[in-house]
Amino acid sequence: MDWNLLITQLMNGLQLGLLLFLLASGLTLIFGIMDFINLSHGSFYMIGAYFCGSIVAYTGSFVLGILIGLVGVFIVGALVEWFIARKLYREDHLDHVLVTFGLILIFDTLVHILWGSSGMAIPLPDVLNGQVTLGSLVLPTYRLLIIAAGLLVAAILYILVTKTRLGMLIRAGASNRTMVEALGVNINRLFLFVFALGAAMAGLAGMLIAPITEASIGMGNDIIIIAFVVVIIGGIGSVKGAFYAAMLLGLIDTLSRSYLDLLLGLTMPSEYAETAAPALSAMLVYILMAAVLAFRPQGLFPPAGMK
Amino acid sequence: MFGLLDSWSARIYALLLLVLAAAPFIFDWIDQPFYLDLLSRGLILAIAVVSLNLILGFGGMVSLGHAAYIGIGAYAVGIPSYYDYYNGWLHLALALAVSAVFALVTGAVSLRTKGVYFIMITMAFGQMMYFTFLSLEEYGADDGLVIYSRSEFPDFISMDSSTGLYYWIFGLLLASLLFVHRLVHARFGRVIVGSRFNEQRMQALGFDTYRYRLACYVISAMMCGVAGMLLGNFTSFISPDMIGWARSGELIFMVIIGGVASFMGPLVGTLVFVILEEALSAITVYWHLIFGIMLVALVLFGKGGIHGWLCLLDRQRSEHD
Numbered sequence: 001m002d003w004n005l006l007i008t009q010l011m012n013g014l015q016l017g018l019l020l021f022l023l024a025s026g027l028t029l030i031f032g033i034m035d036f037i038n039l040s041h042g043s044f045y046m047i048g049a050y051f052c053g054s055i056v057a058y059t060g061s062f063v064l065g066i067l068i069g070l071v072g073v074f075i076v077g078a079l080v081e082w083f084i085a086r087k088l089y090r091e092d093h094l095d096h097v098l099v100t101f102g103l104i105l106i107f108d109t110l111v112h113i114l115w116g117s118s119g120m121a122i123p124l125p126d127v128l129n130g131q132v133t134l135g136s137l138v139l140p141t142y143r144l145l146i147i148a149a150g151l152l153v154a155a156i157l158y159i160l161v162t163k164t165r166l167g168m169l170i171r172a173g174a175s176n177r178t179m180v181e182a183l184g185v186n187i188n189r190l191f192l193f194v195f196a197l198g199a200a201m202a203g204l205a206g207m208l209i210a211p212i213t214e215a216s217i218g219m220g221n222d223i224i225i226i227a228f229v230v231v232i233i234g235g236i237g238s239v240k241g242a243f244y245a246a247m248l249l250g251l252i253d254t255l256s257r258s259y260l261d262l263l264l265g266l267t268m269p270s271e272y273a274e275t276a277a278p279a280l281s282a283m284l285v286y287i288l289m290a291a292v293l294a295f296r297p298q299g300l301f302p303p304a305g306m307k
Numbered sequence: 308m309f310g311l312l313d314s315w316s317a318r319i320y321a322l323l324l325l326v327l328a329a330a331p332f333i334f335d336w337i338d339q340p341f342y343l344d345l346l347s348r349g350l351i352l353a354i355a356v357v358s359l360n361l362i363l364g365f366g367g368m369v370s371l372g373h374a375a376y377i378g379i380g381a382y383a384v385g386i387p388s389y390y391d392y393y394n395g396w397l398h399l400a401l402a403l404a405v406s407a408v409f410a411l412v413t414g415a416v417s418l419r420t421k422g423v424y425f426i427m428i429t430m431a432f433g434q435m436m437y438f439t440f441l442s443l444e445e446y447g448a449d450d451g452l453v454i455y456s457r458s459e460f461p462d463f464i465s466m467d468s469s470t471g472l473y474y475w476i477f478g479l480l481l482a483s484l485l486f487v488h489r490l491v492h493a494r495f496g497r498v499i500v501g502s503r504f505n506e507q508r509m510q511a512l513g514f515d516t517y518r519y520r521l522a523c524y525v526i527s528a529m530m531c532g533v534a535g536m537l538l539g540n541f542t543s544f545i546s547p548d549m550i551g552w553a554r555s556g557e558l559i560f561m562v563i564i565g566g567v568a569s570f571m572g573p574l575v576g577t578l579v580f581v582i583l584e585e586a587l588s589a590i591t592v593y594w595h596l597i598f599g600i601m602l603v604a605l606v607l608f609g610k611g612g613i614h615g616w617l618c619l620l621d622r623q624r625s626e627h628d
Binding site: 031231 | 351356363369413416419422423426427428430431432435436439441442443444445482553555558559563567579593595598599601602603606607
């Protein structure tokens with residue numbers, strides 16, 4: 001067994017898990033609190049990457065790229081909430097699906113018009129481009145940074161939701177919206193903030209991954225599906241659930257891609273295992289989701305006091 | 308359309324069907340074979356949209372993974388052909404059977420849930436199908452699979468000519484329109500529609516709504532599998548791209564353009580979508596932007612789709628009379 005490979009794969013799984021968490025935490029809050037299904041959440045991921053890339057190209061600073069990019073995506077998210085999502089909260093879910101599907105088409109084409117159809121590479125500063133050596137292990141610095149940043153955001157979000165007054169309002173809004181309004185809280189402003197915050201976190205995920213994969217049109221449309229699965233498994237509205245489910249799926253998805261053929265090889269001839277493994281690992285995440293739904297339709301960590 | 312021609316919408320629909328029935332001769336006469344191809348594709352998608360409308364419109368089950376069944380149908384032609392099995396009845400049987408099994412298994416899980424959950428779960432299962440076909444190296448994975456010869460139906464209408472294929476498509480479309488109309492007006496359909504409006508009441512009346520909905524879901528999937536089988540024959544090239552969730556989104560879009568829970572709406576909506584797609588993409592590469600804006604506007608302002616507008620016309624006319 002190659003331990004270095006295993007550790008690298010674990011790191012990759014952790015990284016995917018944290019990116020999924022950044023996407024899914026916003027989604028789950030928007031679902032849980034506004035009861036709004038946002039297919040175009042992946043567009044914020046893409047827009048974040050392009051904003052960051054342009055600012056890095058203009059200023060030469062990766063840090064500035066992330067900071068200004070975050071503000072940019074926050075504003076885009078707020079605009080979408082203000083002009084579109086807000087009108088639909090009380091409508092049918094089918095309307096949410098249609099409008100946000102339309103938004104995907106609009107955002108994808110706008111990016112095409114503004115930045116062209118080829119992808120955009122984002123250069124990393126030299127400091128981040130290196131590697132860290134731990135004994136016999138060689139780890140890319142930037143991947144460590146992604147993991148650190150993801151954990152940091154998760155911690156901040158945890159404190160925000162559980163320890164602050166704003167977080168209390170968010171949780172209260174999720175369980176009884178009318179009562180919160182009756183107590184004199186401006187619920188519209190709260191929704192606006194939650195929506196834009198979710199957008200900014202998705203944007204951050206896009207910014208973090210773009211230096212590795214480069215920014216491209218429709219980059220959010222595949223990962224967003226796994227983020228949906230994370231939301232379902234974790235329980236709609238639960239940030240904690242989203243965190244555990246994201247880690248679980250990130251690790252399972254990454255590890256099954258590299259080790260499932262070995263595992264299957266124990267029970268069947270290796271040539272069958274080599275054909276079956278890629279198909280099975282592609283389905284594994286969804287099989288897990290089906291299993292969770294069959295036994296706990298409300299997800300693994302449904303938020304307390306909802307419904 | 309199925310009753311008397313006593314309203315303007317019924318007359319327009321009847322005329323549309325007549326034109327569709329004569330389409331190969333019309334396009335032959337004006338010497339524009341390309342339009343027959345466009346129309347064939349439109350009518351194939353229309354079968355899929357009719358099937359989606361059965362669960363989405365009449366049953367209130369918003370499935371965002373319906374394109375998976377198009378993929379199953381298409382690969383039911385592609386994979387046997389890859390091993391030189393060209394018998395069309397085999398392809399058709401395979402498309403129906405695999406769609407039914409996949410729908411039964413995924414539907415049994417998905418229908419335990421409601422609302423947002425159902426939408427996301429059907430989407431996730433659709434993506435599961437997509438990634439499964441994407442990982443099948445033997446059958447081309449993301450490069451797709453070329454089908455060198457159309458399904459063979461010995462002693463029956465051949466699909467080899469484009470006119471023959473067109474009448475296969477048109478015939479199956481008519482059959483699915485009639486079938487859905489019959490189904491919705493039968494007791495079965497009443498239960499389905501009833502449980503969309505008030506499931507508890509249907510249960511109180513003694514109907515096991517879960518079973519009815521599951522049966523409806525499977526029927527719809529099988530119809531969509533047939534559309535996929537036709538699409539595989541029509542394009543002679545299939546790839547996982549046909550199945551991605553954006554395709555499922557487009558199918559819902561077509562339902563909405565035509566008008567949810569109407570019998571002819573899906574056909575009209577699909578034709579409008581396909582023709583607009585063709586026309587706009589000839590004008591600009593940014594045609595998705597126009598589609599996106601249309602979709603948002605349709606939901607925010609234009610409830611009811613084309614069928615809804617035609618019904619409005621009917622009402623105005625009858626006030627004049």
